Amino acid sequence: MSVRFEVNGKSVSVDVSPRTTLADCLRHELHLTGTHVGCEHGVCGACTVIVNGDAVRSCLMLAVQANGAKVTTVEGLSPEEGLSPLQTAFKTHHALQCGFCTPGMLTTIHALLSEEPNADEDRIRDVISGNLCRCTGYITIVEAAMDARASYQQSRGDKE
Amino acid sequence: MKPHHGAHTSNTYIGAHIERVEDYRFLRGEGKYLDDISREGQWHAAFVRSQIAHGVIRSIDVSKALAMPGVRAVITAADIEGDIPTIPFRRPNPTIGPYAQPIIARDKVRYFGEPIAMILADSPELAEDALQGVTADIEQLPVIIDCKSAMADKSLLFDVTGSNLASIFNADKGDVDAAFAAADFIIRDQLSTQRQTALPMETRGLLAEWDAKNGKLTVSGAAKLPFFNRSTMAAMMNLPETAVDYIELDVGGGFGARGEFYPEDFLVAFGARKFDRPVKWIEDRREHLMAIGHSREASCDVELAFSKDGVMLGMRGDLFLNIGAYVRPNGMTPVRNAAQFMSGPYRMPAIHIAAYACVTNKTPAGTYRGPGRYEGNFFIERLIDQAAAGLGVDRLEIRRRNLLTHEEMPYSLATVLPSDGRADTQCDSGDYRVCFDACVQEANWAEKSKLQGKLIDGRYHGVAIGCFIEGGASGPQENARMVLEKNGDISLFAGSSGIGQGIETILAQIAADYLEIPMERITVFHGSTNLLKQGWGSYGSRATVMGGSAVIDACKKLLALFRISAAKRLGVEPDAITIAEGVARLADGRSVPLAEVASDHLEVDGSFKNQTPTYTYGSAFAHVAVDPGTGHVDVVDYVVVDDVGRIINSMTLHGQVMGAAVQGFGSVFTEELIYNDEGQLLVGSLADYLIPTASDYPVVRCVSMEQFPSPTNPLGAKGAGEGGIIPVGGVVTNAVANALSSFGVQPKTLPLTPSRVWEMIEDARVRA
Known part of the structure; x- marks a missing residue:
C-alpha cells in the first residue's frame, strides 16, 4: 500500500504492506533508525514518535495510519549540528x-x-x-x- | 563534586564531573545498535522454541514452514553433523561438564523456550510467520521447577549424571562448630529471593556474515566479552580464532546478561556459513524473557552465632540456587558468590556454607548485576536485624561492632571449593565503619529513627540500614593499543567493551590525564576483536580498573617513544628531555610537540595483569512507608554511601550507583519471572514483568568517597558498577519489617508485592 506523510518536515511516500508498523516503516523503509523498538507491545516507550503533535507509540501504529500525518522523530528534534x-x-x-x-x-x-x-x-x-x-x-x-x-x-x- | 587531583598528573580529568563523549550520537538518534544495521541479501532468523518444559523429542516436522512464503531454510538438530556442540564454561569445575547447554535441543527439551529449530527467511515477519509451520512431537516428562523437588531427584534432567545437583560449593573459614558451641545467641531463618532477569532495553541480536573466499566469519552485535565469545565460536565452528571477528556496535544495556554466549549465537553463525548468506537475528521481548539468562532464584536456611554483646562468631547453613535447565557459561558465578560473599563487610571468624546448584526445568540462569551478592546480602541483613532484636542490641551498634576496619586489611573471606580460580579472596582496603557512619549522618538517622513503627496519616513508617561489599576488577588482564595519528591525535583501541556505562569517556579521561593532553584529542575504539590481538571485555565491574590501568601502561609506553623521537629531532639524549602537556622540552627552551613526531608512526601496546579483585564497600539507608490497607510500600528516602577507592568520573559513577539502586527497588517490589507447575513461563511482556518506572522511586541519594584507594592497581580505583544494587533487598525489607514491627511481621521472601505485604499484615492480625 502506498502511504504518503511528512517526516521531520519532509514529504515521503512509501510502499508498505498493511501490517507494517510505523516503527518498522520509519526504521527499515526510511532508515530513520533513531527510533528504537524495545518491546513491540506498546509498554516500553522506546519507539515513541510525535504524530501531529502527540507522543505516539510507533510500534502500535500502522504505517498506513500515518497517511497524511506530520511525524517527528528524534532525528527531527536534532539541529543540523549540535544539540537542542x-x-x-x-x-x-x-x-x-x-x-x-x-x-x-x-x-x-x-x-x-x-x-x-x-x-x-x-x-x-x-x-x-x-x-x-x-x-x-x-x-x-x-x-x-x-x-x-x-x-x-x-x-x-x-x-x- | 570537586575535581580530584592525582599526585602524578597535572591535569584534572580524573575525578571530575565530565560529560560523556558518547552522548552526542545517542541524543541525536545516531547510535548504531544491532538492528540498525543491515546487509544486502541478508536472511532473517527466528527460533522455534519448545512449549514443553521437559520432554523427549519424538519428531520435528518442518515441511509446512518450508512451504511458506519467503522461507529459505529450517535448521534443526538433524542438520548439525556429529555431536551437538555444547557451550563451554567461563569457569569450569569438575562436576558441571554434563550440564552444559547444547546449542539446539536434539533428543530432549529441558525448559520452556529452548530452541528446537531456526527458520531463515527473507524478512523477520516472514520468519516469524513460519514459526507456526513447525510442529514438534514431544513426549512430556515430569517437570521439576524448584530446588526441593530437584534435590529429591523426582525426575532427572540428565539421566547420565543421576542427579539434579550440578555442583555444590562449600565456603569455609575457621572452626564453625566451636563458634556455635561458644555462642550466647543464635538466629536462624529460611529466606528466599525470586527469579529475575537483567532486562536490558535492547533485546539480544546478532548479524553473522560468512566470507567463503577467505573462510572468515564476522559476528556483529558483540557485547560484554567479545574475545571469549570469539574463541568459543571459533572452536565450535572448527575455525582458527583468527578467522572469526566479533564486532561491537552500540549496546542497549548489559547488566550481566547480555553478551554471554547463547545457543542462538552459534545457530545464526551456522546458518550464515551453511548458506553463505548474511543472517540477522533480533529477538522480540517475549522471547527475551524466556531465553536470556535468568538469575536470583535462591533460598537459604542459615544461622548466625553471636556473643551476648552482638559480636558475630560464626555463620553456617545451606543455600539453594535454582539455576534452571543447564549450566550456562557463567551459571555458577551466582552460586559460588552467594557462598563466599554472604559474610559481606562483616568480621566473620567462622563460616561453613554449602551452596547447592540445582537444575530445574526453567530457563538457565546466569549473572545479573551483583550476582549472588545481592542474594547473600538479603539473607545476612535480614538475620542481623532479627538478631539485634533478639539480643536487645541497637541495629546500628550490632553492625558497627562487626564492620571491618582499616587495621584488618587485607581481610580474608571464606575459601570456596571447588575452586574456579577464585577460591581465596581478600578485601583489599578500607575502613567499613567510615561509610557506615557517613551514611548514618547523611540519612539523619538520629531524627529518622524516631519514626520507627509509627503510624502517620494511615501509613506505618520504618527505617533500616545495611552494609555491603562489591567485588570488582575481574582478572586476569586487559589490553589497550595506542596510536599517534598523523594529525597528532590519539586513537585508543581498548579490549574493554561498551555496555552503556560510558567507557569512551572514562578511558579518554584517563589517557588525557596521563598524556597531559586535552581529552578531545583522544578517540576511544573498543570491544571489537579486530582492534587488537587480545582483550577481555566488561564484566565483573572491571572496565575502569582493568581497562583504565592498561591505558595507563599504554600512555607510559607512548610517552617513552615520544621522548626518543623528540630526542632524535633535537639531537640530544632522551634523558635531557622533559615532557609536559604533550610537549617535549629542553632546558634551553627548544621543544617538540607530540603532533610533530606523528610521522614516526608511534604505536604501543599497553596491558594490565591483575588477579586480585577490588572491593568497593558501603552502607545504605532506607525509609519506607507502608499502607496497611493496600500493602503498598513507598520508598520515602534512600541513601547510599560508598567508597570506590578513587573516583574517575563523579557523574558516571553517580549514574551507576543510582541506576543500580532503582533496579534494586524493582527486585524488592515488582519484578518476578513466574512459572506454573508445568514449567510454563507466565510472564510474556513488560506489562507482566514490572521494572521500575519514573513515578515509582523519586528519591535516591548517593555519596561516593575515595578515602581508601585500592592497592591493586595504579589508579587506586575499585569496580563500582554493581554495588548500588547489592544492599537494596536487605535494607528495604528490613525497613518494611521495622515499619510493621507492631504486627511482628518478618518478611521471608521477595518480592514484596502489595498483595504479599497485605497478606503478611493480615496473617499477623489473625495470629494476634
Whole structure:
C-alpha cells in the first residue's frame, strides 16, 4: 500500500504492506533508525514518535495510519549540528547511559513541554512513566526535563 | 563534586564531573545498535522454541514452514553433523561438564523456550510467520521447577549424571562448630529471593556474515566479552580464532546478561556459513524473557552465632540456587558468590556454607548485576536485624561492632571449593565503619529513627540500614593499543567493551590525564576483536580498573617513544628531555610537540595483569512507608554511601550507583519471572514483568568517597558498577519489617508485592 506523510518536515511516500508498523516503516523503509523498538507491545516507550503533535507509540501504529500525518522523530528534534536545549540538558544531567530508551524519552518530553512548558516535576514523572529506562533510575531524566523547560517557555513566549 | 587531583598528573580529568563523549550520537538518534544495521541479501532468523518444559523429542516436522512464503531454510538438530556442540564454561569445575547447554535441543527439551529449530527467511515477519509451520512431537516428562523437588531427584534432567545437583560449593573459614558451641545467641531463618532477569532495553541480536573466499566469519552485535565469545565460536565452528571477528556496535544495556554466549549465537553463525548468506537475528521481548539468562532464584536456611554483646562468631547453613535447565557459561558465578560473599563487610571468624546448584526445568540462569551478592546480602541483613532484636542490641551498634576496619586489611573471606580460580579472596582496603557512619549522618538517622513503627496519616513508617561489599576488577588482564595519528591525535583501541556505562569517556579521561593532553584529542575504539590481538571485555565491574590501568601502561609506553623521537629531532639524549602537556622540552627552551613526531608512526601496546579483585564497600539507608490497607510500600528516602577507592568520573559513577539502586527497588517490589507447575513461563511482556518506572522511586541519594584507594592497581580505583544494587533487598525489607514491627511481621521472601505485604499484615492480625 502506498502511504504518503511528512517526516521531520519532509514529504515521503512509501510502499508498505498493511501490517507494517510505523516503527518498522520509519526504521527499515526510511532508515530513520533513531527510533528504537524495545518491546513491540506498546509498554516500553522506546519507539515513541510525535504524530501531529502527540507522543505516539510507533510500534502500535500502522504505517498506513500515518497517511497524511506530520511525524517527528528524534532525528527531527536534532539541529543540523549540535544539540537542542533538551538534548543538551540530557547530556548535562547524565540522563542517559546506554542510550536505547533516549529517543523515546526525548520525543515524549518534547511533546509534553511543547504543550505544557510549565509542567511540574510530578507531571513530568507521570508522563514519562510510560517510558522505561533500565540504566538511570530516571532521576536525572526528570532533572533534565525540568531544566529544559526554560527553553520551551522561551520559544512559546517568542511565538506569542 | 570537586575535581580530584592525582599526585602524578597535572591535569584534572580524573575525578571530575565530565560529560560523556558518547552522548552526542545517542541524543541525536545516531547510535548504531544491532538492528540498525543491515546487509544486502541478508536472511532473517527466528527460533522455534519448545512449549514443553521437559520432554523427549519424538519428531520435528518442518515441511509446512518450508512451504511458506519467503522461507529459505529450517535448521534443526538433524542438520548439525556429529555431536551437538555444547557451550563451554567461563569457569569450569569438575562436576558441571554434563550440564552444559547444547546449542539446539536434539533428543530432549529441558525448559520452556529452548530452541528446537531456526527458520531463515527473507524478512523477520516472514520468519516469524513460519514459526507456526513447525510442529514438534514431544513426549512430556515430569517437570521439576524448584530446588526441593530437584534435590529429591523426582525426575532427572540428565539421566547420565543421576542427579539434579550440578555442583555444590562449600565456603569455609575457621572452626564453625566451636563458634556455635561458644555462642550466647543464635538466629536462624529460611529466606528466599525470586527469579529475575537483567532486562536490558535492547533485546539480544546478532548479524553473522560468512566470507567463503577467505573462510572468515564476522559476528556483529558483540557485547560484554567479545574475545571469549570469539574463541568459543571459533572452536565450535572448527575455525582458527583468527578467522572469526566479533564486532561491537552500540549496546542497549548489559547488566550481566547480555553478551554471554547463547545457543542462538552459534545457530545464526551456522546458518550464515551453511548458506553463505548474511543472517540477522533480533529477538522480540517475549522471547527475551524466556531465553536470556535468568538469575536470583535462591533460598537459604542459615544461622548466625553471636556473643551476648552482638559480636558475630560464626555463620553456617545451606543455600539453594535454582539455576534452571543447564549450566550456562557463567551459571555458577551466582552460586559460588552467594557462598563466599554472604559474610559481606562483616568480621566473620567462622563460616561453613554449602551452596547447592540445582537444575530445574526453567530457563538457565546466569549473572545479573551483583550476582549472588545481592542474594547473600538479603539473607545476612535480614538475620542481623532479627538478631539485634533478639539480643536487645541497637541495629546500628550490632553492625558497627562487626564492620571491618582499616587495621584488618587485607581481610580474608571464606575459601570456596571447588575452586574456579577464585577460591581465596581478600578485601583489599578500607575502613567499613567510615561509610557506615557517613551514611548514618547523611540519612539523619538520629531524627529518622524516631519514626520507627509509627503510624502517620494511615501509613506505618520504618527505617533500616545495611552494609555491603562489591567485588570488582575481574582478572586476569586487559589490553589497550595506542596510536599517534598523523594529525597528532590519539586513537585508543581498548579490549574493554561498551555496555552503556560510558567507557569512551572514562578511558579518554584517563589517557588525557596521563598524556597531559586535552581529552578531545583522544578517540576511544573498543570491544571489537579486530582492534587488537587480545582483550577481555566488561564484566565483573572491571572496565575502569582493568581497562583504565592498561591505558595507563599504554600512555607510559607512548610517552617513552615520544621522548626518543623528540630526542632524535633535537639531537640530544632522551634523558635531557622533559615532557609536559604533550610537549617535549629542553632546558634551553627548544621543544617538540607530540603532533610533530606523528610521522614516526608511534604505536604501543599497553596491558594490565591483575588477579586480585577490588572491593568497593558501603552502607545504605532506607525509609519506607507502608499502607496497611493496600500493602503498598513507598520508598520515602534512600541513601547510599560508598567508597570506590578513587573516583574517575563523579557523574558516571553517580549514574551507576543510582541506576543500580532503582533496579534494586524493582527486585524488592515488582519484578518476578513466574512459572506454573508445568514449567510454563507466565510472564510474556513488560506489562507482566514490572521494572521500575519514573513515578515509582523519586528519591535516591548517593555519596561516593575515595578515602581508601585500592592497592591493586595504579589508579587506586575499585569496580563500582554493581554495588548500588547489592544492599537494596536487605535494607528495604528490613525497613518494611521495622515499619510493621507492631504486627511482628518478618518478611521471608521477595518480592514484596502489595498483595504479599497485605497478606503478611493480615496473617499477623489473625495470629494476634
